Amino acid sequence: MMSTPFGHGSSTRMADARALAAELGRRIAARPESEGIAAPYLALFSAQAPVEDAFSPPPLPETEVRDRLGRGVPALAPEDFRADPGALRRLWDEVCAIAARHFPDLAPALESIRRWPDGREDGLLSAATYYLRGEADLLAEEAGLEGSLFQFVLNNALHPFLRRYAAALAPLVNLETWYRPYCPVCGGEPDFAALDKPHGARRLLCSRCDFEWPFRRTSCPFCGNDNPEQYLYVPSEDGIYRLYLCDRCRRYLKVIDRRELVEERLLPVERILTLPMDQAARQEGYG
Secondary structure (H helix, E strand, O other): OOOOOOOOOOOOOOOOHHHHHHHHHHHHHHOHHHHHHHHHHHHHHHHHHHHHHHOOOOOOOHHHHHHHHHOOOOOOOHHHOOOOHHHHHHHHHHHHHHHHHHOHHHHHHHHHHHHOOOOOOOHHHHHHHHHHOOOHHHHHHHHOOOHHHHHHHHHHHHHHHHHHHHHHHHHHOOOOOOOOOOOOOOOOOEEEEEEEOOOOEEEEEEOOOOOEEEEOOOOOOOOOOOOOOOEEEEEOOOOOEEEEEEOOOOOEEEEEEHHHOOOOOOHHHHHHHOHHHHHHHHHOOOO
16 A cells, blocks of 8 residues: 655645546636637546546555655656556547547547557557657657647546556655656656745646646746746736746746635646647747
8 A cells, every 4th residue: 555645744736537627617617718728628527537537556566666756766657557458548539539529620630540559459558658758759750640639649548547646656755855847756747837825836737647746936847947037937917827938948837826816726727728828838939
C-alpha cells in the first residue's frame, strides 16, 4: 500500500473527470458565450469519466518510487504505465469521434489517427510509452500522421489513466522539496498555473496528469529565464488571469491569480476556459 503522507505542510488538489465535467458544465451555464470553446472538452470529460471510474493503477514499489523522486526522476517511469488495452482503444475511438464532430474540417486526419492502432498489438500502450518519454512526435512522423492532432488524441485518451496514477502516487511526493520544472508524477510540462493565497506562491499544472506542484514565481518553467526584462506578464482586464511571456525561449504560460477569487477554481477547467489566451499568445509568436 502506498499510503505515506505528504511532507509537513504539503498538499495538492486533484479532481477526476466526473468532477471536471460537472464544474465545466456549471461554468458554461453561467457563461453561455463560452459554450463554443468549452463544449468539445465537456464531451471529452464525460467520455473519460467512466474509464477513470473503472481504472485502478497497479501499485509500484514504494522504495523504488521514493528513490526516483529523491534523484529528481518522476515517480512513474514510462515503461511502468499500464492500462486496459480494450478500454484505452474504446476511449481512443471516442476521442477521435468527439473531435471530428466539433471540428469537421479535421475529420479526415482524425479518421487516419483513429485507425492507426488497427493491427498493432499493444500499439496504444507503446504509444503511451513514447508519449511519456516526450517522443510522441517521432511516432506521429513515422506513421505519417498530423503531429499536434496525434498528441491531442493521445493526451485526452491517456488523461483519465494518468489522473488515477497521479492520485495514487501523490502521497509519495514531497512538495516541499520538488521545485523542478516538470511534473513529479509523470514528467510532463506545465500548461497552466495558479498564484495561491495568501502571498501568491505559484503552482504549476501538469499537461498530462493534472498534478499540481510548486515552482518559482519569477522564472520561466521552460528555460529557467529569470531576467525580469525578458520574463513578463500581461494581466487580464479583471486581474484574475495573467499571461506570462518568455522572450528567451518564446514560450508562454497561462496563470490564474487565486488571491483575486472568493470561490475555488479547478485548474483543468480554467485551462479550457482560457483557450483565447492561447490564441492571443500564438498570434504574438509565442508557443
